[in-house]
Amino acid sequence: MSIHIEAKKGEIAPTVLLPGDPMRAKWIAETFFDNPVLYNDVRGMFGYTGTYKGKPVSVQGTGMGAPSISIYIHELINEYDVQKLIRVGSAGSYQKDVNIRDIVIAMSSSSNSSMNELPFTGETFAPTANAELFLAAINAAKEKNIPVKAGNILTSDVFYQEDPEYYKKWAKYGVLCVEMETASLYTLAARFNVKALSLLTISDSLVTHETTTSDERAETFKEMIEIALAII
Ligand SMILES: O=P(O)(O)O[C@H]1O[C@H](CO)[C@@H](O)[C@H]1O
Numbered sequence: 001m002s003i004h005i006e007a008k009k010g011e012i013a014p015t016v017l018l019p020g021d022p023m024r025a026k027w028i029a030e031t032f033f034d035n036p037v038l039y040n041d042v043r044g045m046f047g048y049t050g051t052y053k054g055k056p057v058s059v060q061g062t063g064m065g066a067p068s069i070s071i072y073i074h075e076l077i078n079e080y081d082v083q084k085l086i087r088v089g090s091a092g093s094y095q096k097d098v099n100i101r102d103i104v105i106a107m108s109s110s111s112n113s114s115m116n117e118l119p120f121t122g123e124t125f126a127p128t129a130n131a132e133l134f135l136a137a138i139n140a141a142k143e144k145n146i147p148v149k150a151g152n153i154l155t156s157d158v159f160y161q162e163d164p165e166y167y168k169k170w171a172k173y174g175v176l177c178v179e180m181e182t183a184s185l186y187t188l189a190a191r192f193n194v195k196a197l198s199l200l201t202i203s204d205s206l207v208t209h210e211t212t213t214s215d216e217r218a219e220t221f222k223e224m225i226e227i228a229l230a231i232i
């Protein structure tokens with residue numbers, strides 16, 4: 001048991017999918033895993049272990065934002081020996097040609113999060129995806145005929161920006177979309193020498209103000225989860 005996860009040692013697989021929403025964790029386990037077993041409901045942050053095509057795999061909700069995901073990542077790596085972490089999240093588009101329902105694979109993550117400033121005391125760390133997982137995800141998407149986009153994203157501490165034009169500051173440097181966890185995932189994976197990748201589905205656009213319904217989100221999340229499960 002760790003402070004925020006009540007699983008016993010050995011109950012969590014070496015590979016864990018990480019959605020922000022604990023209900024998405026439940027949906028992933030019930031839809032894709034064989035024999036899913038709930039190992040955590042501390043704070044309602046569901047975690048399940050099952051198998052996919054015979055391989056052990058877990059899924060753990062992380063909550064929203066860098067501080068929350070950092071707690072789960074710390075405990076998964078340091079208390080449960082997790083080696084591979086694959087975020088499966090939603091994101092807001094920062095570009096005209098990144099449309100709702102598109103899948104984005106985060107090669108790297110820029111950030112305005114203090115979680116990524118504090119350890120580096122005024123210098124800059126570049127949070128980067130694991131190359132092996134990244135290439136595997138690109139290949140899996142190709143094989144499945146699922147179109148994906150890849151590039152730099154933004155991890156933000158702020159969901160409701162006061163300035164509606166804030167996104168332009170990042171968009172002009174080619175940043176594809178915004179979410180709230182990937183920079184911490186990549187930084188902690190580097191710190192503890194494990195593999196990490198973030199797959200994101202665009203749920204709304206800061207450019208066009210389009211949004212998806214929850215039903216549509218579930219459907220498109222399905223393709224993202226299929227890519228994630230292909231690389232476990
Ligand atoms: O859908 P999830 O994985 O929670 O990801 C995105 O959605 C939340 C904001 O609504 C933030 O956690 C953001 O990163």
Ligand SMILES: O=c1cc[nH]c(=O)[nH]1
Binds near residue numbers: 092178179180
């Ligand atoms: O606009 C959005 C959509 C999803 N997640 C975010 O952090 N922002």
